[in-house]
Amino acid sequence: MAPDWRTRCQGKLTTLKRAISEIKRGEHLYLSDGSATPHGLIQGLMADDVQLGDNEIVHMLTLGPAPYVQPQYASRFRHNALFIGANVREAVTEGRADYTPVFLSEIPGLIRSGRIRVDVALVSLAPPDAEGYCSFGTHVDCAIAATSVARLVIGQINPRMPRTFGPGRIHVDRVHHLVEFEHPLPELPTPKIRPETETIARHVAELIPDGATLQMGIGGIPDQVLRFLRDRKDLGIHTEMFSDGVVDLVERGVVTCNRKNFNPGKIVAGFVLGSQKTYDWMHENKLVEMHPVDYTNDPFNIAQNDNMHAINTCLQVDLTGQVCSDSIGTSFYSGIGGQVDFIRGAARSKGGKAIIALPSTALDGVVSRIVPRLDEGAGVVTTRGDVHWIVTEYGAVNLHGMNVRERAMALITIAHPKFRPWLLAEAKRNKFIYSDQLEPPIYAPVYPKALEARTHTKDGLELFLRPVRPTDERQMHDLFYTLSSETVHQRFFAAKKYMWHDNLQRFCTIDYDRDMTLVATIRKGATEIIIAWASYNLDARTEFAEAAFVVADVYQNRGIGTILMRRLTAIAEARQIRGFTATVLVSNPRMLRVFEKCGYPIQREREGDIYLLSIPFEESTRELWEANATR
Structure with missing residues (x-):
């Protein structure tokens, strides 16, 4: 039977008092932290008969009591936090302890170089294995660097410390004193979930x-x-x-x-x-x-x-x-x-x-x-x-x-x-944004994430449908300038050459209730690109909303307009809008067909070269539309 680790390491095992007595006044002490906070060694540091003074204690986030930051120990210890926890925050705030702002990745290098000085390393360890190696257990972080440069290494052997794999271990030959002290590992408090x-x-x-x-x-x-x-x-x-x-x-x-x-x-x-x-x-x-x-x-x-x-x-x-x-x-x-x-x-x-x-x-x-x-x-x-x-x-x-x-x-x-x-x-x-930027709607300002949906065209193009955001202004701008002059004329009934900010923001800053704009996007790599949009604007007097849509030329004739309009219709119905109105050029039969597929019969009236459309959302007319659609 292999000898117990205590037998094998009896030359290193010592009392807490003896180990702490090896620390000199003015030395810089490193404490292992978090769930590896060596509370047994901390008790030794705080003993009344300890001959310490003007010692610096440096560590990251510790869990549990931190008595060394109490005012009565100010002549014995000065604390330097590399990360501030609740147990030392008051001392740092009051100027009784220091804080060193530093990237975590750089701390081991600073310790090795001496920029962060470590004379004594006080660390928690798992019991030695058969080869004499002690695992740093739950906290390897900076322990390897600290123990490699310290004049004095004191290890607290805690039987409850798990033995873990990786480079985080130290041989007992590198440890000057081992002190056995069993205590539960500090646990992270469960935060209140709001x-x-x-x-x-x-x-x-x-x-x-x-x-x-x-x-x-x-x-x-x-x-x-x-x-x-x-x-x-x-x-x-x-x-x-x-x-x-x-x-x-x-x-x-x-x-x-x-x-x-x-x-x-x-x-x-x-x-x-x-x-x-x-x-x-x-x-x-x-x-x-x-x-x-x-x-x-x-x-x-x-x-x-x-x-x-x-x-x-x-x-x-x-x-x-x-x-x-x-x-x-x-x-x-x-x-x-x-x-x-x-x-x-x-x-x-x-x-x-x-x-x-x-x-x-x-x-x-x-x-x-x-x-x-x-x-x-x-x-x-x-x-x-x-x-x-x-x-x-x-x-x-x-x-x-x-x-x-x-x-x-x-x-x-x-x-x-x-x-x-x-x-x-x-x-x-502060001149961060346009001076004429529209105010966000107060009565319905929350982005309606529930309206987002993923779908695809009949030929397999994957689409993401979502309400527009104010941040889409650049994308809507870019979409406009991809449109052919014919598409622009069919949508805006004029040879519109520019789409300025004051026009664009009215499409993008909406209340998601009386006004709605849906965009269809695709992904190219990590970038989301708007290729189409459909919108409605409610006339509060009639409770009908004027609807319109546009699809980038290269994506036309793939059913995207129909997908958007059916989705827009469903949203309008859910908001108890009575129906849609629309204005369509007589020379634009494709747009007319999209409205004909929205789920309700169309009432149309011709005035010169345009059709004025009315699409009431009535169940009886939907049944009529469905009957005609199946013929």
């Missing part, structure tokens, strides 16, 4: 295809997204951290990592924050590889995975696309972490998406998180040049490649409706 969080998570999930590789940042939104991915296939994980939601998807067969290009077949992470169930699941699980964060968060490594989808959150976004994630005004709140690492990596991934998700408001709806400008003192974590997708409970917009005017309009459309007039006014004042 209704808007689930809506945001649904919007994000819609952006994620089968076979995607995921990164989830810290927060309730990223973890909630996983709940809405249970119908996906062959997802992969390459992330700085993961939590309980990943385990659920593995057990459901959703996460397989089989389509990953980089570390295929493996979940790759730097640390894990979750429940004890997740920590137990990790133990000697060959699916999981734990790596240091200069590996997991290296944008080059991240980009090696096709369809890399990075999901992070933030505190504020301004109308130009600047993202604040680490501070509320001048008060530091969290940290830079790995957000920028993964945004840049995902942006360079083939088919990848960099996603920032946030609620539209804070303080129970009192303030908007989408703002004209960031609060004074707020830090820009993700620049306006790096930002791609922004998601709130009101929708998702891709800002990448948009000019400032388009960005401002896009972000206003996903802001909380009650703040949209204010945001529009501020955007005008």
Whole structure:
């Protein structure tokens, strides 16, 4: 029988008091963090008889008590947070502790170079294996770098720490003292799930295809997204951290990592924050590889995975696309972490998406998180040049490649409706948008996502039908200038040469009730292109709506106009509109045939070279139309 690890390592095992006594005054101490926070060693640091003073403690996010930041220990310890957690936030805010803003991927290199000095590494470890190696368990992140440069390495052996695979281990020969201290691993508190969080998570999930590789940042939104991915296939994980939601998807067969290009077949992470169930699941699980964060968060490594989808959150976004994630005004709140690492990596991934998700408001709806400008003192974590997708409970917009005017309009459309007039006014004042930009409708301002639909023409062309958005102005502009002079004349009854902003915005800024515009789009690569639209405008006096449509010349005679008009008719019926009116040139029989196929008989009256059409939505006339259509 092999000897117990305690027997094999008895020369390293010592008491807590003896191990801590080796630390010198003024030295810089590194603490392993998160679920690997070494609370036994922390107790030793706080003992009354410890001869320490003017020591710096540096770590990332820790869980559980952090007594070393209390005012009574100010002469003993100065704290330096690389990421601010709830247990040290007050101390940082009051100036009793420091905060170092830094990309997570760069921390190991800064430790090795001495820019972040580590004299003593206090780390949590799993019990040694037969070869004398101790796993760093749930947190590899910066532990390899810290233990490689430290003068003194003190390892807390916790039998509850899972043994994990990957490079995250240290031989007992490199550890100066081992202290056995068993305690439950700190668990990540379950965040309160608000209704808007689930809506945001649904919007994000819609952006994620089968076979995607995921990164989830810290927060309730990223973890909630996983709940809405249970119908996906062959997802992969390459992330700085993961939590309980990943385990659920593995057990459901959703996460397989089989389509990953980089570390295929493996979940790759730097640390894990979750429940004890997740920590137990990790133990000697060959699916999981734990790596240091200069590996997991290296944008080059991240980009090696096709369809890399990075999901992070933030505190504020301004109308130009600047993202604040680490501070509320001048008060530091969290940290830079790995957000920028993964945004840049995902942006360079083939088919990848960099996603920032946030609620539209804070303080129970009192303030908007989408703002004209960031609060004074707020830090820009993700620049306006790096930002791609922004998601709130009101929708998702891709800002990448948009000019400032388009960005401002896009972000206003996903802001909380009650703040949209204010945001529009501020955007005008700052000259971000046109001074004559129409106000968003107040009485029905929410984009009707339920009206979106996917369909295809008889010859197999896939179409996405959706209501128009104010951000479609550029696309509608481009569609107009593809139209032949004949198509323009048939739609506008004049030789219209230009489509200026003041005309276009009336098609794009609508209330989705009395006015409706549906667009038909196709995809060319990652770009959505509008190829047709159909609209109605309600006459409140008659309760009939004037309808019209246009299809790009190269897509005509494929049934697209008919598809749009039937969909538009169904929407108008649901809104209890009495019927459609339309004006059609006598020389345009194709447009006339489209109206004839909308589902109701047409009443027509000729005036010169035009037909005036009336299409009442009456059940008796629908039955007559259906009878004639089957003859």
